[in-house]
Amino acid sequence: MNAQYPIGPFVKPSSYSLEEVKQWIEDIRSFPRLLKQITHQLSTNQLDTPYRKNGWTVRQVVHHVADSHMNAFIRFKLALTEDFPLIKTYDEKKWATLSDCSLPIEASLKMVEGIHERWYALIKEMDETDFHRTMNHPEYADPQPLYTNLGLYSWHGRHHLSHIELVAHAQKA
Structure with missing residues (x-):
């Protein structure tokens, strides 16, 4: 693997497809x-164990998810309220080394819970026109539609859950 x-x-x-969007929304929820x-x-x-050699610890992954999904939620709101907003990028690798990423994970779990509650309330009411609204991401040449970002963050959550599962299952083996 x-x-x-x-x-x-x-x-x-x-x-x-509509079915994909429904699944992505459920993944966010x-x-x-x-x-x-x-x-x-x-x-x-286990929280202080990297999920792979030279990878982040589970603790860093949880804090990263809070940071990343907070930024994603803000980007959604910008794209829904502004025409083709230029979004701010950030260096996630450097963010993962800041002192707050050594804190207990409870603060980030609460952040994720609150962000996702609001994000879900927002996206479940979006229509097809909304999902085609775009943002200007400096790292990509093409406009980024919200349906792409919804799919990305559905994947992102599942991706990092799998990283955490690697550590959880390795310790049980």
Whole structure:
């Protein structure tokens, strides 16, 4: 198994179906519960274990998810309220080394829960026109539609849950 991409790399959708959008929305809704379930069973030693060689620890992954999904939620709101907003990028690798990423994970679990509750309330009411609204991401040449970002963050949550599962299952083996 590829520990870096245990569920495979993200594949950018060129279009989407209503069923895919429903699943992505459900993934956003259920992610905080799944994250809490899997991390609740981990010891401090497991939280401080990298999911792969030269990878982040589970603790860093949880804090990263809070940072990343907070930025994603803000980007959604910008794209829904502005025409083709230029979004701000950030260096996630450097963010993962800041002192707040050594804190207990409870603060980030609460953040994820609150962000996802609001994000779900927002996206479940979006229509097809909304999902085609775009943002200007400086790292990509093409406009980024919200349906692509919804698919990305559905994948992102599942991707990092799989990283945490690697540590949880390695310790049980």
